Amino acid sequence: MTARTPFPPRRLARPLALALLVVGFSALLLGRAQAGGGHYYPPVADPVVREECGSCHLAFAPSMLPARSWQKMMGELQNHFGDDASVEPATARRIADYLVANAGDSAAGRPYAGKLLRGVPPEAAPQRISELPKWRKEHREVPDWEWRHKEVRTRANCLACHTAAERGYYDD
Amino acid sequence: MQPTALRRLAAGIALGLALPLAAAAPRDDLLAAYAAAAKAANPAFAGFSAERGQTLHTRQFAGGKPDTPACTSCHGPDVRGPGRTPAGKAVEAMAVSVNPSRYADPAKVEKWFKRNCNEVLGRECTPQEKGDWLSFMSAR
Numbered sequence: 001m002t003a004r005t006p007f008p009p010r011r012l013a014r015p016l017a018l019a020l021l022v023v024g025f026s027a028l029l030l031g032r033a034q035a036g037g038g039h040y041y042p043p044v045a046d047p048v049v050r051e052e053c054g055s056c057h058l059a060f061a062p063s064m065l066p067a068r069s070w071q072k073m074m075g076e077l078q079n080h081f082g083d084d085a086s087v088e089p090a091t092a093r094r095i096a097d098y099l100v101a102n103a104g105d106s107a108a109g110r111p112y113a114g115k116l117l118r119g120v121p122p123e124a125a126p127q128r129i130s131e132l133p134k135w136r137k138e139h140r141e142v143p144d145w146e147w148r149h150k151e152v153r154t155r156a157n158c159l160a161c162h163t164a165a166e167r168g169y170y171d172d
Numbered sequence: 173m174q175p176t177a178l179r180r181l182a183a184g185i186a187l188g189l190a191l192p193l194a195a196a197a198p199r200d201d202l203l204a205a206y207a208a209a210a211k212a213a214n215p216a217f218a219g220f221s222a223e224r225g226q227t228l229h230t231r232q233f234a235g236g237k238p239d240t241p242a243c244t245s246c247h248g249p250d251v252r253g254p255g256r257t258p259a260g261k262a263v264e265a266m267a268v269s270v271n272p273s274r275y276a277d278p279a280k281v282e283k284w285f286k287r288n289c290n291e292v293l294g295r296e297c298t299p300q301e302k303g304d305w306l307s308f309m310s311a312r
Contacts, residue, residue, distance in 0.1 A: 156259045160260050
């Protein structure tokens with residue numbers, strides 16, 4: 001934690017912001033995240049998927065998107081959010097099979113997806129977990145400066161706030 | 173010394189010798205392939221330079237993505253320490269001295285050279301640049 005604060009000084013008047021300075025950024029998020037009900041999203045178990053989809057960011061839980069989202073993504077890896085995430089065709093097939101089999105609307109993934117896919121139109125193939133209506137709702141109370149904090153920087157950085165995300169837990 | 177203990181000692185020595193050799197072989201093969209390609213592209217090529225590799229690793233480029241202008245943007249300022257991607261994923265140290273398992277899979281090395289050079293320089297790295305960079309990491 002550096003001495004520089006990422007939020008405007010007027011926020012300093014708020015007890016919450018003062019607590020943040022004392023306790024530290026992650027501790028605050030931890031406390032807040034703990035307030036909600038727990039939910040388990042099984043982490044990626046396939047070592048190839050973990051390696052190929054978990055080097056640049058958290059290997060996102062397959063049950064957090066529907067199968068059609070993963071299918072679309074796996075067909076466009078060359079231009080993956082501006083990055084080249086392409087892999088050999090045989091590897092791509094293996095990854096796609098795994099993600100689809102464990103997707104949030106598949107037999108294996110549905111029990112875990114909970115309400116996360118609620119509100120996604122049946123024809124839509126959202127590419128971001130962080131743009132799902134339900135995800136937005138869960139995170140609407142996270143203030144703007146928190147997203148811009150240098151330890152977060154992007155909504156895709158689940159690990160900054162959910163330190164147990166790699167084990168499938170988002171309530172800590 | 174018991175014969176079994178002797179055998180164990182001999183096996184230990186053989187293993188101790190074989191492991192570093194096995195780990196270094198793919199890296200040596202890669203360097204040899206980069207050298208051959210560098211020589212073909214430029215007959216005046218006179219070998220790799222860890223110093224040039226260091227410059228490549230630390231230089232700020234303008235041709236790639238604005239949020240990752242240098243290799244150090246993700247691999248961190250210290251090659252013997254960890255780095256972090258923009259999406260917050262930790263990346264293990266790149267220096268061979270602290271991370272001997274690195275650069276053991278040529279396909280992996282090539283995959284990441286392609287991705288990361290495009291990311292940072294906005295183009296692929298030349299065989300000479302790859303060899304220089306790998307020489308730098310091997311010397312650290």
